[in-house]
Amino acid sequence: MEKIIVKKSPALRGSVRISGSKNAALPILAASILGTEDIVLEDVPNLKDVEIMIEVLQKLGCSVKKTDENKVEINSKNLNSYETDYELMNKMRASFLVMGPLLARLGKTKSSLPGGCNIGSRPIDLHLKGFEALGAQIKYEADEISASCDNLKGTVIYLDFPSVGATENIIMAATLAEGETVIENAAKEPEIVDLANFLRKMGAKVSGAGTSTITIRGVKELKGCTHQIIPDRIEAGTFMVAGAISGGDVVVKNVISSHIKPVIAKLIEAGVEVEESDDEIRVKGGGVCPINIKTLPYPGFPTDMQAQFLSFMTTLPGENTAIETVFENRFMHVAELQKMGADISVSDRKAVIQGGKPLKGACVRATDLRAGAALILAGMIAEGETEISDIFHIDRGYENIEEKFRNLGAIIERIQ
Numbered sequence: 001m002e003k004i005i006v007k008k009s010p011a012l013r014g015s016v017r018i019s020g021s022k023n024a025a026l027p028i029l030a031a032s033i034l035g036t037e038d039i040v041l042e043d044v045p046n047l048k049d050v051e052i053m054i055e056v057l058q059k060l061g062c063s064v065k066k067t068d069e070n071k072v073e074i075n076s077k078n079l080n081s082y083e084t085d086y087e088l089m090n091k092m093r094a095s096f097l098v099m100g101p102l103l104a105r106l107g108k109t110k111s112s113l114p115g116g117c118n119i120g121s122r123p124i125d126l127h128l129k130g131f132e133a134l135g136a137q138i139k140y141e142a143d144e145i146s147a148s149c150d151n152l153k154g155t156v157i158y159l160d161f162p163s164v165g166a167t168e169n170i171i172m173a174a175t176l177a178e179g180e181t182v183i184e185n186a187a188k189e190p191e192i193v194d195l196a197n198f199l200r201k202m203g204a205k206v207s208g209a210g211t212s213t214i215t216i217r218g219v220k221e222l223k224g225c226t227h228q229i230i231p232d233r234i235e236a237g238t239f240m241v242a243g244a245i246s247g248g249d250v251v252v253k254n255v256i257s258s259h260i261k262p263v264i265a266k267l268i269e270a271g272v273e274v275e276e277s278d279d280e281i282r283v284k285g286g287g288v289c290p291i292n293i294k295t296l297p298y299p300g301f302p303t304d305m306q307a308q309f310l311s312f313m314t315t316l317p318g319e320n321t322a323i324e325t326v327f328e329n330r331f332m333h334v335a336e337l338q339k340m341g342a343d344i345s346v347s348d349r350k351a352v353i354q355g356g357k358p359l360k361g362a363c364v365r366a367t368d369l370r371a372g373a374a375l376i377l378a379g380m381i382a383e384g385e386t387e388i389s390d391i392f393h394i395d396r397g398y399e400n401i402e403e404k405f406r407n408l409g410a411i412i413e414r415i416q
C-alpha cells in the first residue's frame with residue numbers, strides 16, 4: 001500500500017502553479033453528455049476522480065480521449081446507455097452528476113445510490129426533488145434509483161439547502177427541457193459559474209449563475225465547444241496555508257483571488273502577510289494570533305478548507321475555533337491530528353484548537369482528500385517523521401501533490 005512520508009521541513013519558499021478545478025471539471029465532463037458535437041476541455045486536472053468520470057462517460061457510449069495530460073476531447077453523439085456503472089458510482093459520488101444530463105438527453109437515467117467521501121450521509125433528495133419538479137417519475141428499486149420522463153417541462157424549484165451538486169444536476173437537466181426553469185436558493189460556488197459558462201458556449205440559455213436565482217430556458221439541442229477549466233480554489237488555498245503554516249514565502253500562480261476571499265481574510269486575521277496580484281497570490285510569514293472560522297456555502301468560508309485550517313491553527317497561540325455547518329461529520333481528521341499532539345477538542349459541530357504547542361510526527365491516516373492535505377501540512381511542521389496512509393484519498397483531488405510540495409522545499413516522499 002502506498003504511503004506519504006513527511007519530515008519536519010524548512011519554511012516553504014518558491015512558487016507553485018495551481019491545476020484546473022476538480023469540482024468544475026467533474027460537472028463539466030458530465031455536461032458534455034448533453035451535446036452531439038466535439039467538445040475540447042483544457043486545464044483538466046490529472047486526478048483519479050477525473051479518470052473515474054471519464055470511465056463513466058465511456059461506459060455510457062461517449063467517445064472520450066485525453067490528448068495530453070490536461071486536455072480531454074469528448075463526443076457524445078453515440079451515447080447508448082442511461083445506466084451509470086455500479087462500481088464507478090461507488091467509487092465516486094460525483095458520478096451522480098450524469099443523471100441530469102442523461103435525463104435531458106435520453107429521457108431516462110438509472111444509477112445506484114452514490115458513494116464517495118465518508119464525510120456524512122450526503123443524501124441526494126434535493127437532486128431528485130429537482131428532477132421530479134421537471135416532470136420525471138422517480139423509482140427506487142433496492143439501492144438503485146431511476147428517473148424517467150419523455151419531455152421535461154420547465155418550472156420553479158426551491159432548494160431547501162444551496163446544494164452544489166443538486167444545483168448543477170438541475171441546471172443540466174433543464175437545458176433541454178421545454179420552457180423556463182428557475183432555481184431558487186441555488187448554490188453560488190464559482191464551479192457553478194464555470195459550468196454555466198461552459199453550457200452557454202454549447203448554446204444553452206443559462207443566466208444568474210453565481211447568484212441564488214438561476215434561470216434556464218430550454219433549447220432543442222446543444223453544440224460542441226472548447227472550454228478552459230477555472231483554477232482550483234481549494235488547491236490554491238491549500239498551498240497558501242502551506243506557506244503560512246511553515247512561516248515561509250510562497251507564490252501561488254494561476255489563481256482567481258475573488259474565488260478565495262474568505263481564506264485570504266482569515267490568513268490576514270491570523271497575522272499572515274498576503275499580497276494579491278492579477279493571477280497570483282503571495283503568502284509571507286506565519287500567523288501570530290488565534291482565529292475563528294465557520295464553514296458556510298459560498299461565498300462563506302469553504303468547508304473544503306476546514307481541515308487545512310485546523311492544521312494551521314495549531315501554530316496560532318491561544319484558543320482557535322472552527323464550526324463546520326455544511327457537513328455533519330467532517331472532523332475525522334481531528335483524531336489524526338491529536339495523534340500528532342494537537343490540542344483539539346470537538347463537541348458536535350465545533351472544534352476548539354489550543355494553538356502554539358509543537359506537534360510531533362506520527363503514523364496517521366487520510367480520512368478524506370482534504371484531511372489528507374491537512375496531514376501533509378501538519379507533518380511539515382511536526383518534529384520528526386509523519387507517515388500518512390490511505391493516500392488514495394489525496395490522489396482523488398490533488399495533482400502531483402508531493403512534487404508540488406517538494407518544489408517548495410518540503411521534505412516529502414511517496415513510498416510503497
Ligand code: EPZ
Pocket residue numbers: 022023026093094117120121122123124125126127128161162163164165166187303304326327328369370397
Ligand atoms: C460538492 O459536493 C463538492 N464536490 C464537495 O467537495 C464540497 O465539499 C461540497 O460541494 C460543498 O461545497 C464536488 O463538487 C464534486 P452539496 P456536493 O450537495 O455537491 C447536503 C471536495 O473536497 N445535501 O453542496 O456533494 C449534504 O448532505 C469535495 O472536493 C442534502 O441534504 O455537496 C451536505 O451536508 C468534498 N441533499 C450539504 O448538503 C442533497 O440532495 C452539502 O452538500 C444534496 C446535498
